[in-house]
Amino acid sequence: MQATKKVLIMGVTGAIGRGLPALFSAGGIEVTGVSRSDNPWVEGVSDWQHPEHLDLAGFDMVVNLAGESVAQRWTKANKYKFHDSRVGLTCRLVQAIAKLDKSQRPRVLINGSAVGYYGNRSEEELTEESLLGEGYLADLCDQWEAAALKAEPLGVRVVMLRTGVVIGHGCDAWDKLAGVLKTGLGGPLGSGRQWMPWIHVEDLRRAIVHVVGSEALKGPINGTAPTPERNKDLSRKVAAAFNRPALLPAPAFGLKLVLGGFASALLASQRALPKALLDDGFEFRYPTLEKALVDLVG
Secondary structure (H helix, E strand, O other), X not given: OOOOOEEEEEOOOOOOHHHHHHHHHHOOOEEEEEOOOOOOOOOEEOOOOOHHHOOOOOOOEEEEOOOOOOOOOOOHHHHHHHHHHXXXXXXXXXXXXXXXXXXXXXXXXXXXXXXXXXXXXXXXXEOOOOOOOOOHHHHHHHHHHHHHHOOHHHOOEEEEEXXXXXXXXXXXXXXXXXXXXXXXXXXXXXXXXOEEOEEEHHHHHHHHHHHHHOOOOOEEEEEOOOOOEEHHHHHHHHHHHOOOXXXXXXXXXXXXXXXXXXXXXXXXXXXXXXXXXXXXXXXXXXXXXXXXXXXXXX
């Protein structure tokens, strides 16, 4: 009789992680969640900042979704948190894997990353084969991915999930965007011409489960819908779903004044496409923003 497969999910109470246990369990996979929350959604331990203290022996898969939100001012103190919660934590996780006997190591590590890897790329179509961009987020993502790839020599299949803007109830970006646009007081950011890669949270969770089960997928994977939108079009369509206009643009200089360095992330153009997922046969439930909005707004 084949043993039940086991997955460890780090960041299980986050907007993405909280929906994963049910999906994995439906596939017959035993789930253990790790969270900094005192009330994890699934039974597990609360020591996510110190994976070197975790007993990883016997887990077939590890999904690491931990990371401090960069949607705040990029002060020196916050940049330290961004780095330690991504690069530092991933390094400690790989060190914990390295301490195990080869037979006890997980076969797969799905590690977080972001489309910020590509920097500001204007009209260029970006697939997983596109080169590293420039800027603070690009450098952070590059270090983050490099830390995860150190598990490869240990016999672990490593996937770096480069996510775009995740939309869904409980997702920080969606809640903020919808909150502003439903008032009728929102609009494009800067010129509004920048491409914004987005993905419905349900599709992102399904993509993670798909990647775990597909031996063909490794390295960077774009966690984005196949139809990125220009910022002005995304703002207009979301506002229209709430029967509101989107006529009040937020000028670039104003965003930089209020948000500091984080404004550069909102103004960057990343026409990222999920080539690897599509080539592997993954089917998006919400391939277009219109379909996603029917689900989220009705």
